[in-house]
Amino acid sequence: MARSHRRIMPVALAAAAALTLTACGGGGNFGGDDDTGGDGEAEEGPIVIGAVLDITGVGANLGVPEQNTLQMLADQLNAEGGINGREVELIIKDNQSTEDGAARATTELIQNDDVDLIIGASRTGPSLAMRPIVESEQIPNISIAANAAxxxxxxxxxxxxxxxxVVIQSIIDNMAEKGYKTVALARDATGFGEGIAEMITEVGAEQGIELIATESFEPSATDFTAQMTNIRNAEADANIIWGITPSAGLAQAAYVQLGIDAPVYQSHGVANDAFFEAAGDAADGVLAPMGRLLVADQLPDDDPQLPVIDQFVADYTEEFGTPPSSFAGHAYDAWKIAVIALEEAGTDADALRDAIENVSGFVGISGVFEMSPENHSGLDSSALIMAEAGDGRWNLAE
Amino acid sequence: MLVDFLQLTVAGLSQGSVYALLAVGLIATYTVRHVINIAQGDFAMLAGLGAVSMVAGGVPLLLAVIFAIIGVTVASVIMERLIISRVKNLTTLVSIILTLGVSTLIQACMLLAWGAEGRRLPTFPGSDINVAGISIRSQELWMLGALLVVGGGILLFYEKTKFGKALRAVAEQPVAARIVGISPVVASIVAFAIAGFAGGVSGVVAAPLYLATWSAGLLLGLKGFVAAVLGGLVSFRAAIIGALVLGVLEQYVAGYIDGGFKDAVAFLVLILVLIIRPQGLVLRQSAVRV
Structure with missing residues (x-):
């Protein structure tokens, strides 16, 4: 007995240590280009744009199409002669969907690659981790994540x-129209879901809708029985699942499998085909506010975004064999806004920042952008449509 | 209230059966070679992703699943032949470092081959059932059934058959085992084949519900390892029970406390077991000594 203890104890400890080490270390950097150094000259030589994306880890469904999009657009731009005759060098870093990975990648891009502008991150948490660094280094940063913070x-x-x-406003308005009075929420436990319960309470109060239960889940979770059992018990008129794919899709599957029949609203975090891969048939009937990209074939012919969307869908599909997701669209918009500002102001950081603030009337994939010193997001509720899931795709609701 | 409790228990048992299959594989290699196979969870993911690709390529689900399990079984044996068996004076610590390397290699290959996004295998045949308000997914029955058949089969093989008992003797008394004619080479190959097989089965039964991803194997392997430690790294029975308890505990924590704490349960259990009861849930040590 005693001999056995002595043998197992160090073995178990060593194995646990090894597992923990690798769990923290994660995989390697498989995304994007090699780290070729930037020129460092202020107004000549190549323009260096860095991107920090959630290419591996829980944000992979977002980061991979974003990486594709940026690479494609950079190649297109350079084939057309770059920006004002200057070549554009794109350096993509994988933050492995972690906050510290995003912070590290941002620091590397600024210190080693001397980037002029940084796009990313894909998710709110990593994006918030980048913010203090770009602010203290004074490098313009265009995030493609959602949280207004x-x-x-x-x-x-x-x-x-x-x-x-804006997305919550759109959900609450739709609920009010249908006469729902109570709502329960299952939200992403990371940055994307942060503050969502408070927003629903606040926006809902104006319409007489009360939030009666809140559950949270990790984006890496695979089983949602516990959260959905609690949601079932709340017996709300309607429920909101707020997360990204695949977790939000798996949560949707668990919701239906537990026999809950109240209607479900999801966020724009599920605006891709991966949602249907994760949710399967359980997706049918889900309502989610999102941009127009995925329902472009159902838009009226005179929609101003239509030509932009059609061109992007055609280019992307030709290059990668699958249609782009809304997340690819967010990357497209970030890239185009960056290019507009760089064309206008060059690579001087202050001038570039001011130029981004002045981008107005840019017709992108997610909407028509009106940036201003007060509004660094540039989109209002007109950038959203209500989509309904059916037959394995998103459709224009009503 | 009771319905919720039972609902959580059902979900926990099915998740626990996946951990149990991994734990069984870990114990198989530990009892024979004193090897802790860190790559066990990655083998499960490899089977899941392999089956997904075959189904996408038009192979019927059943065949795809069988091929994937066979493939992973072979991969596990190849790892034993090419790497584990080459090391003289193989200690458990060396085995951990070696298989950690294998784990990293498999993960990198899976990332390159299948990309970073999670993939779902079609659900196995069957329909979801509802018993007195408790909904049971058909795939959960497959998971429990897989544990019953595969886990139970392996357990019986090692504890009841002469060959199985002989295999375990190799670990305890390699010289004596050789004298009475048991080949340590065969014993090792069989152990890794069993580990690969159990890992492959766990991967394919879990993939329709939990998705298969290149990076998920490590955490899954850790959960299996915690269960194996509950079995004192030697007892299949205790490890299977430990795995089911772990799965159910995770559900209770997620349901009654907070979903965010779910993955912490395994770590807490590991720490508690190592401090309070390092021999695991094993009651008698006699099972080890054959």
Whole structure:
């Protein structure tokens, strides 16, 4: 007996230590280009744009199409002669969907690669981790994540995904129209879900809708029985699942499998085909506010975004064999806004920042952007449509 | 209230059966070679992703699943032949470092081959059932059934058959085992084949519900390892029970406390077991000594 203890104890400890070490270390950097150093000259030589994306880890469904998009657009731009005759060098870093990975990648891009502008990150948490670094280094940053906290009160950070509060407004309005009075929420436990319960309570109060239960889940979770059992017990008129794929899709599957029949609203975090891979048939009937990209074939012919979307879908599909997701669209918008500002102001950081703030009337994939010193997000509720899931795709609701 | 409790228990048992299959594989290699196979969870993911690709390529689900399990079984044996068996004076610590390397290699290959996004295998045949308000997914029955058949089979093989008992003797008394004619080479190959097989089964039964991802194997392997430690790294029975308890505990924590704490349960259990009861849940040590 005693001999056995002595043998197992160190073995178990060593194995545990090894597992923990690798769990923290994660994989390698498989994304993007090699780290070729930037030129460092202020107004000549190549323009260096850095991107920090959630290419591996829980944000992979977002980061991979974003990486594809940026690479494709950079190649297109350079084939057309770059920006004002200057070549554009794109350096993509994988933050492995972690906050510290994003902070490290941002520091590397600024210190080693001397980037002129940084795009990313894909998710709110990593994006918030980048904010203090780009602010202290004074490098313009265009995030492609959702939470309004990313840009609030910041001089240097912008974003292209629709603000979460606008999305919630759209959900609450739809609920009020249908006469729902109570709502329960299952939210992403990371940055994307932060503050969502408070927003629903606040926005809901104006319409007489009360939030009666809140559950949270890790984006890496695979089983949602516990959260959905609690949601079932709340017996709300309607429920909101707020997360990204695949977790939000798996949560949706668990919701239906537990026999809950109240209607479900999801966020723009599920605006991709991966949602249907994760949720399967359980997706049918889910309502989610999102940009127009995924329902472009159902838009009226005179929609101003249509030509932009059609061109992007055609280019992306030809290059990668699958249609782009909304997240690819957020990356597209960030890239185009960066290019507009760089064409206008060159690579002087202050001038570039001011130029991004002045981008107005840019017709992008997610909406028509009106940036201003007060509004670094640039999109309002007109950038959203209500989509309904059916037959394995998103459709225009009603 | 009771319905919720039972609902959580069902979900926990099915998740626990995946941990149990991994734990069984870990114990198989530990009892014979004193090897802790860190790559066990990655083998499960490899089987899941392999099956997903085959189904996407038009192979019927059943065949894809069988091929994936066979493939991973072979991969596990190849790892034993090419790496583990080459090391003289193999200690457990060396085995951990070696298989950690294998784990990293498999993960990198999976990332390159299948990309970073999680993939779902079609659900196995069957329909979800509802018993008195407790909904049971058909795939959960497959998971429990897989544990019953595969885990139970391996357990019986090692504890009841002469060959199985002989295999375990190799670990305890390698010289004596050789004298009475048991080949340590065969014993080692069989152990790794069993580990690969159990890992492959756990991967394919879990993939329809939990998705298969290149990076998920490590955490899954850790959960299996915690269960194996509950079994004192030697007892299949205790490890299987430990795995089911772990799965159920995770559900209770997620349901009654907070979903965010779910993954911490395994770590807490590991720490508590190592401090309070390092021999695991094993009651008698006699099972080890054959």
């Amino acid at each position: 990313i840009v609030e009160g910041s001089d240097w950070v912008f974003k292209t995904a629709q603000n979460d509060v």
